[in-house]
Amino acid sequence: MTTHDIGTRAQWRAAYEQVRAEEKALTRRGDELTGRRQALPWVPVTKEYRFETNAGDKSLAELFDGRSQLIIRHFMHGPKTPAGCGGCTFETDNLVGAVPHLAQHDVTFLLASRSPLPVLNDYKKRFGWDIEWVSLGDNGFNEDFYEFMHVPTPNRPGDMLASMELMALSCFAREGDTVFHTYSTYDRGTEALNATWQLLDRVPHGRGEDFADWPRKRDEY
Structure with a gap:
């Protein structure tokens, strides 16, 4: 039997009006x-990075694929996460549908990881993802952009890259031959991208507190 508050429709409506006002304030914020x-x-990117793609070796500027904006999702798949990150996989399941819509809005979206390209292609095929995924190898891209945005905190000191691959999102703009870094976020800063978290925030039991066995890679349920 539920231990949650039970009320009338009128009581729900009164409480909802307060929540709705706060939701609207949050939207404005x-x-x-x-x-x-x-x-x-915008910060000009002056270092020359090379990426292995299925269309050959490319520069950062070439990854834009003719568009003026680029989003790179740093996916945790590499020497320190050789099996692929479950959280990144969970999030990518929620992102792949956005890719063609972003492309029609002058935005290229792709994944980037340190694992070799054939490994990434096999992983992409495993989940049926129609998304570009490039290999960083050891070009220093993850390390550089993590350094740009990393601010140690008392509750979470240390260096993420000392123990794992990078879970982050970086955005870029291109004007002519110049590429600019415009935004990055990492770790929980990426969770707003995942529609499943947002849906769970709106059901009565929410996200829960036990994540030992959920979420999993969807072919492991």
Whole structure:
């Protein structure tokens, strides 16, 4: 039997009006934060990075595929996460449907990892993902962009890359031959991208507290 509060429709409506007002305030705050995020200064990328792709070796500028904006999802698949990150896999299941829509909005979206390209292709085939996935190898891309955004905190000191691959998102713009770094976030900063978390936040039991056996890679359920 439920231990949750039980009420009438009128009581629900009164409580809902308060929640709705706070949701609208949060939406407005989110719009303000989006504006500040988009107003961050653009930093020219001067280092020459090379990426292994299924169409051959490419520069960062070439990854834009003719568009002016690029999103790179740093996926944890590499020497320190050779089996592929379950959390990154869970998130990518939620992202692949956005790729063609982003492409029609002048945005290229792709995954990037340190594992060799054939390994990434096999993993992509395993889950049926129609998404570009490039290999970083040891080109220093993850290390550089983690260094740009990493700020140690008392609750989580240390270096993520000392023990694992990078779970992050980086955004870039291209004007002519110049590529600019515009935004990055990592770890829990990426969770807003995952629609499943947002849906769970709206059901009565929420996300729960036990993640020992969930989420899993969907072919392991």
